[in-house]
Amino acid sequence: MPATCLVVMGVSGAGKSTIAAHLADELGWPMAEADEFHPEANIAKMSAGTPLTDADRIPWLEALRAWIDERGADGESVVVTCSALKRTYRDVLRRAGVRVRFVHLSGSVDTVGGRLSGRSGHFMPPALLESQFADLEPLDADEDGVALDVSDAPDSITATALDRLGLRSGGRGDAPADTNAPG
Template sequence: MVTTCLVVMGVAGSGKSTVARLLADRLGRPMAEADDFHPEANIAKMRSGTPLTDADREPWLLSLRDWISAHDAEGRGTVVTCSALKRTYRDLLRGATAQVRFVHLSGTPEVIGERLSARSGHFMPPSLLDSQFADLEPLGDDEDGITVDVTAPPEQIADRVCEGLE
C-alpha cells in the first residue's frame, strides 16, 4: 500500500512549519522539517546571506526523499516542510515511493517579508527572500497539490488544505 506525503512548500516565512504541525497532528502523521536535513555547509551559506545553488540543494532534497520513502516502507504517511521552490526540486521529492502531494503556501513579498522580519532564531536571513521569490515556480496544473493563501489564520489554512485535498 502506497502512503501519502504532504509537502508543505513555499518561501521562507510563509508558515510552513506552523501549518505542517497542524496537519501532522490532525492526520496523526510524523512530520519532518526539511531544514533539519541541510548539511552544515548549506546552513553556513544561508547564514552568510549566500543563496544556495541547485547543486547545494540536490543532496538535501534526496535525503528528504529517502526519509519519505523509509516511512512509506513502514506504511506511514508523512507531512514534510520544504521550500520546494522549483519544479525540478519537487520532481526529486516525487521520486519517493509514497504519493507526494504539495501544499503551496502563497503570499505576497510584502506579507511574507513582514513575517520573516519578525521571526528570530532562524538561519535564513530576510535578505534572501528576494532570491526565493525569484526562484519560485508555482505548482503546475499537472502537479498534485493545492495553493493556499497565507493571510488566513493557520487553523483556517489547515482546514482549507484538508478540504482541498479530499
C-alpha cells in the same frame, strides 16, 4: 495503497512549520522539517546571506526523499516542510515511493517579508527572501496539490488544505488530485 507525503512548501516565512504541524496533528502523521536535512555547508552559506545553488540543494532534497521512503516502506504517511521552490526540486521529492502531494503556501512579498523580519533564531536571513521569490515556480497543473493564501489564519488554512485534498477524515490521501488554483 501507498502511503502519502504532504509537502508543505513555499518561501521562507510563509508559515510552513506552523501549517505542517497543524496538518500533522489533524492527520496523526509524523512530521519532519526539511531544514534539519541541510548539510552544515548549506546552513553556513545561508547564514552568510548567500543563496543556495541547485547543486547545493539536490543532496539535501535526496536526503529528505530518503527519509520519506523509509517511512513509506513501513506504510507510514508523513508531513514535511520544504521550500520546494522549483519544479525540479519537487520532482526529486516526487520520485519517493509514496504519493507526494503539495500544499503551496502563497503570499505577497510584503506579507511574507513582514513575518520573516519578525522571526528570530533561524539561519535564513530576510535578505534572501527576494532570491526565493525569484526562484519560486508555482505548482503546475500536473502536480498533485493545492495553493493556499497565507493571509488566512492557520486553522483556516489547515481546514482548507484538508478539505481540498480530500483528507478531512484523516484518510491516506487517496482522493483524486485537486486543482492547484489559489485558495
